[in-house]
Amino acid sequence: MQYGEKSLLRFTTTGSVDDGKSTLIGRLLYETKSIYEDQYAAIEKISQRKGFKEADLAYLLDGLAAEREQGITIDVAHRYFETPKRKFIIMDTPGHLQYTRNMVTGASHADCAVIIIDARNGVLTQSKRHGFILSLLQIPHLIVAVNKMDLVDYQEDSYAAIVEAYQDYSQKLDIHDVTFIPVSALKGDNVVEKSGKMPWYDGPTLLYCLENIHVAADRNLVDFRFPVQYVIRPHQDFRGFAGKIVSGTIVPGEKIVVLPSGNRAVIKSITTYDGDLPEAFVPQSVVLTLDREIDVSRGDMIVREKNLPQAGNSLEAIICWMDETALSTTKSYILKQTTRHVRALIKKIVYKIEIDTLHRMPADTFLLNEIGRVEISVATPIFYDPYRINHATGSFILIDPLTNNTVAAGMIRNAPRNIRCEISAVRAEGAGTGNAASKSPDTVWSDWNIPRETRERQNGHHAAVFWFTGYSGAGKTTIGKLLERRLFDAGYRTMLLDGDQLRHGLCGDLGFSVRDRQENIRRAGEVAKLFFEAGHIVICTFISPFARDRQFVRSLFPKTGFFEIYVNCSLETCIKRDPHGLYKKALAGEISEFTGVSSPYEEPPDPEVVVETEIQSVANIVDMLLGRLIRENIIREDALV
Template sequence: MAHVSDLIAVDIDEYLTSHQYKSLLRFITCGSVDDGKSTLIGRLLYESHMVFEDHLAQLEADSAKVGTQGTDLDFALLLDGLTAEREQGITIDVAYRFFSTEKRKFIVADTPGHEQYTRNMVTGASTADVAVLMVDARKGVLTQTRRHSYLVSLLGIRKVVVAINKMDLVDYSEEIYNAIVTEFGEFAEQIGLSDITYVPVSALKGDNIVEYSVATPWYDGPTLMTYLEEVPVDDDVAAGPFRMPVQWVNRPNLDFRGFSGRIVGGSIKPGDPIRVLPAGTTSTVDRIVTMDGDLDVAVAGQSVTITLTDEIDASRGDLMCAGDAPAEVADQFEAHVVWMHEDEMLPGRPYLLKVGTRTMGVTIAHPKYRVDVNSLEHLAANTLELNEIGVCNLSLDRPIPFDAYADNRDTGSFVIIDKRTQNTVGAGMLHFALRRSHNIHWQDVRVDKAARADQNNHQPGVVWFTGLSGSGKSTIANIVESKLHTLGVRTYLLDGDNVRHGLNRDLGFTDADRVENIRRIAEVSGLMVDAGLVVLVSFISPFRAERRLARERVEAGEFIEVHVDTPLDIAEERDPKGLYAKARAGELTNFTGIDSPYEAPESPEIRVDTAAMTAEEAADQVIAVLRARGTIS
């Protein structure tokens, strides 16, 4: 049900046309718990006639049953749709609602106030143009108010209205209102918020929501609805340089080839020069095609198909830019990362990163610092937990075009995806490219891997032994190396315990340290393969993702995964180092197989059943596979 307009009865076609072309404002409400965010949105829906009669009847019944406003309607119940929300009187999930007035259409996100739902608030704020920050007039600016203000600033929302709510409970005091304005203004200056409007309201009573309140004759600013209807949006994006991520190469027939996508910055018209990144090819816009015909100009927010005067190579994931103001291209960045998954971020683990329509591999370095979103302090951190925010360096597996998030939220934001589960585990904002991203290049060398292999008279490769502690990995690897040495094969054995005396002596046994442990060994083994060696790697290497990283570090056919498959009870029975006994006694934490998981290989090249064969037989099996593959003769 849209806002009731006189045009509906007079000229329905004109009404529908006017409604179609109204501007759209996306905004969020945020603030401390019980500041009245849901009540405010419920009031806006009610005042804009967005509540159907049956919903209103249900609201009256729910208000009497679980409401918090006595005999009055509890407008918050229009937003809190989860049973747990209604029972506790708090917002947990992000609630999106649509409403409209004569002047504008709105999508509003009611976001949770609790710190443990930071990721929910980030989700709701990611597409918002305006933030409505709620402050309880009785309590003033609280820690949670500061936290949400920081997140609003971090996420690039520059237009903020501070709704000082529950003025009816402080007798509409101008002094209290002015004190809150002063306190919040001082804090806002610290975090870079400058475009702020303050409105004294009572969401429950309706004061200064749609109509001016007679109880605040001292207030001469806009009502909340007036602000929302009139605040300009998208000015910076529309005025910026042209940007359009290519979503689809449109080729309906042999005579037409266009590039389809949504414009996320600036404007474009036929005859304008464009540059397609990351390749850097250039051309000129020929036509701007839509379902309703060609356009003379297209602007940010429109979805179009662009044809060019030249047949250039461009595909999904590329970025079309203004020819005279292209985006940057880089593969290493500093960025804010918001972690959104129950499993902690593991620095060094390969994830997927999605920017616009482009997806690529990424590894995240240890955080430079974690931000305490309550105090804004920068804290030391080895990883990021659920709902935590930190500043990290990112390394991508290929260069991408980008803008700093502060310049363009679409081309400067990203999500992080777990490779195995395809779950979104994080999100973030790009700050800038690291200078080394531009300065480091591959140096051509005269002697390459093929030349070294020819001199060695065998092919290089990695034989990666993985299994529980006590499974027999090192024993089998030692025998394999001895046999290869007898055959004249140039080898090197990387053993998990040995490298922790030097290269990895700074690492512990947390999941994050285990990931870094294997990342380093994957790099070292890759270099040794390039040197023409057969590298034998004996590590527990408990996680599939890191073993996959090691496999990807070398060429196809150069990696042999050997699962030394020993049941836990047998490995524990052997316990040559007494580690299982210590783990069972609680003297060792994060011990694989006891209180830290081991992810067995799903399809290893070799599976060694140590319960059914000797170490010598297992070594012979590895040698046979190396011969069959042509690694050795």
């Protein structure tokens, strides 16, 4: 393989104090022959001075005097190594001091993260925190290295207990690819070489895993976004716009629109020092020229005419507070997003996340290292995509204009939909029973003629709602159909409500605008409610991309009867599956506001169940869901064959 053609993996490593993280990295570097003799000699010298017999590889990483003194890691350290297959950049982040700001700095560049857990200690709170931050930053791949296996006699039990405990926690998080590996960094087991001491483990070594993780699919190649960095005008005849393609691809001849002016033009050329390009893609730095003279300057964004980001003055985001001075809702900050700086005000703190328990708590401010959800308003509109879909246009930093410190890192979820908020609030009051229809305030609620409980007794099972959400093509309907068939065949009362069916009748008057989508989901929720009250197990398959709409549906049902099931599948795979050819049309610009292409999908923060259709088979998923119904006492254990 040509040197320059190797692929690159940037990964971050994190762990708690004394879990052997530095030793693990040292081992990785040592065994891939990435430590130079003079560096090794220097480590030996320090180790001897500190009274160790053997060279402590940890000193290799602790670059600052204070770190070596105290034997701790203070700041993100970068290390570089390569194997015949790949080049690697390690961003090693400290696990304790200042961990949030450093982890955010380190992990924001990572394709993959390695969390190290000491086999003797089990899953500590710290390891959970790390997982949580990695999930906030949407690091797509997580490797959990269970270290110090030599100190638990290479016993499978200790390892299995940690795997189970961590899986328990990680299921609540937004991380879908988790790999566990038992290792001993000190002895070298399963780091680079496969260990002979753990015959019960037949998985890959850490290095093998790092070498083979597939990261190319994690990029967003769909939405062309080009924040203009600099205007290049060397002479009268040339005017080009320099920037980095942060997502998507572009070809000369494509129609573009410049935001915020809305001016339209056609790409004339993609100019570089090495010649004009026939096509350019993320993450290339190029210069674009246009077919006509229009006003474009730094801070503008060039996008495809038929694939626009969202624009607005207010947004909702998860932020990590990184400054000693607490967040203030009365002072203005500078928000830097792509190449734009705007004045910003944190209007409202929606909640703070208690990281250890993942509970949401009310808060008036955020202190250093605290994380939560806020509503921000900005002085001039910004152009963004939800962070989930596009890290580059969905991320921002906040700067304190007085100290010029970077005080927060933020990930945009969406524009707040306040109207919806109010409706939900009204609904929530009567959730589960009543319904205070806002346009007919004089109607009086009366109880169902035959209460659900009575119907349930007759039916021999409880009522429930399974609400499947996910991209088109993720597999919602396929799973829903098989699930209903299995339940029906076993004698249960069921009903399947599918998005496409409802749109042919009850919702035939609705389109795909945010408003119409809201109404569509509202009606679906109300219909599900009727079947629920009739004692049915209702299976609903709707893309339902917006968290607030789903929240509304949830508010209609008692807690024990509602299950939100997130059908997770990467957009790339959905596009490949494209069961109805809709993505093809959407990508060609023939369908507007198509989820995943030109309209966002907000991943559920707390679904009852997450299923992965890229990994699990439909039959397995259905078995798992039936198991869940049994565990929740909705159906009987002996009812299914």
